[in-house]
Amino acid sequence: MNDDETSVGVGRPPTGRRQVGIKLLWIGVWLAFMSAPVKDLIDGNHPAWATALGTFGLVVFVGAYLVLVLRQTAKALDRRLVHSTIAFLGALAAVLSLTLGTAWLVLFVYVSVSVGATMPLRTARWLIPAVTAVLVAIGLTGNHSREIITALVFPALLGGFAMTGVRQLIRTTVQLREARATVAQLAANEERLRLARDLHDLLGHSLSLITLKSELAGRMLPDHPEQAAAQVADIEQVSRQALVDVRGAVTGYRRPTLPGELAGARTALAAAGIAADIPAEAPDGLPEKPEEVLAWALREAVTNVVRHSEARHCTVTLAPRQTLDGRVLELTVTDDGVGAAGTKPGNGLTGITERLATVDGTLTTRSGGIGAGSASGSGKGFTLTLSVPLDSGLGSAE
Structure with a gap:
């Protein structure tokens, strides 16, 4: 089962029944503090009419509270709805506390949490203490235990201000997600513009020349067949050259790069539910051919981890190293899976070896990956190490 089907991401509304259930369960845990008023009703300390009204009031209070909390806090709610609902919760908490006793003072904690979850910080930072002050005032007006009042002050303040922090975290997460999506969209637009520009530069002149020469050949054909030929x-020569140019351009677009494959590996492992430790960037100034070989190898190695390893964690390292034969760039992919997965024929290692041979690179594999050297001695996991020689111009890579 995909993790996305069971987990509700920060700042994301639930998209299915299962996610709604998980979010309700998470919120419902905090409703355990409602046990005090529920117990008060069950104990029969009030007349039947008071018990009935108290039960109705508690159900209405919980329903209004859940309406506020279940709403996506990443988006601004209607201000009038928020203000009226919080005012209603506060008034209902006051009425129930004044009429039914000490056990109902806990409702003010939920009013404080609602303020922190829905109000802007500039409003919440004075309204939360105000709600707590009302709690204390109502507690002192009646015959309530001061120990209970004191015990509720701290949860009211802490719960309210903690929710302001959670709300700000959710908003920041959503803004970051939107910014990443915008950057990805801008990058895609830029790539499309570059492709259009390159194709125009490659084909515009050639197709114009072919058109002109075709018209000229058509006019010459009746009277001057030799010149038309x-x-x-010339048309054939120009078209062949245009074809070569287009193939070269397409090859350049299709050539994998290490930054792109690192990002792809991060996405693939996350989608498979595998925790990944992957470098954020590739070294600068890599020669084109070694970079392409390592990019293909990284893609194949990560594919093997996702499909065959049953791993929970994968680590990718990429760093230059000095050897007796010169400088090399070393790529290592390590997992904590079943071990030796990927050593059988047909898993892509042959293709990696053939590509490495074109740049005088080397490939080594061994069983035992992350945690293989621990006291458990399980020996599970798999490590794949590739190295390609570098030109002396990679001074910026270190």
Whole structure:
């Protein structure tokens, strides 16, 4: 089962029944503090009519509270709705506390939490203490135990201000997610513009020349067939060269790069539920061919981890190293899976080896990955190490 189907991300509304259930369960845990008024009703300390009204009031209070908390706090709610609902919760908490006794003072804690979850910080920072002050005032007016009042002051303040922090965290997470989506969209737009520009530069002149020569050959064909044949030959030459240019451009677009494959590996492992430790960037100034070989190898190695390893964690390291034969760039992919997965024929290691041979690179594999050297001695996991020689111009890579 995909983790996305069971987990509700920060700042994301639930998208299915299962996620709604998980969010309700998470919120419902905090409703355990409602046990005091529930017990007060069950104990029969009040007349039947008071018990009935108290039960109705408690159900209405919980319903209004859940309406506020279940709403996506990442988006601004209607201000009038928030103000009226919180005012209603406060008034209902006051009425129930004044009429039914000490056990109902806990409702003010939920009013404080609602303020922190829905109000802007500039409003919440004075309204939360105000709600707590009302709690204390009502507690002191009646025959309530001061120990109970004191015990509720701290949860009211802490719960309210903690929710302001959670709300700000959710908003920040949503803004960051939106910013990443915007950056990705801008990058895609820039790539499309670059592709359009390159194709125009590659084909615009060639197709214009082919059109002109075709028209010229058509006019020459009746009276000057030899000259028309020369124009047709030129058309063939220009079209062949245009085809070569387009193939070269397409090859360049399709060539994998290490930064792109690192990002792809991060996405693939996350989608498979595998915790990943992957470098944020690739070294600068890599020669084109070694970078392409390592990029293909990284893609194949991560694919093997996702499909065959049953791993929970994968680590990718990428760093230059000095050897007796010169400087090399070393790529290591390590997992804590079943071990030796990927050593059988047909898993892509042959293709990696063939590509490495074109740049005089080396490939080593061993059983035992993350945690293999621990006291448990399980020996599970798999480690794949590739190294390619570098030109002397990689001074910026270190």
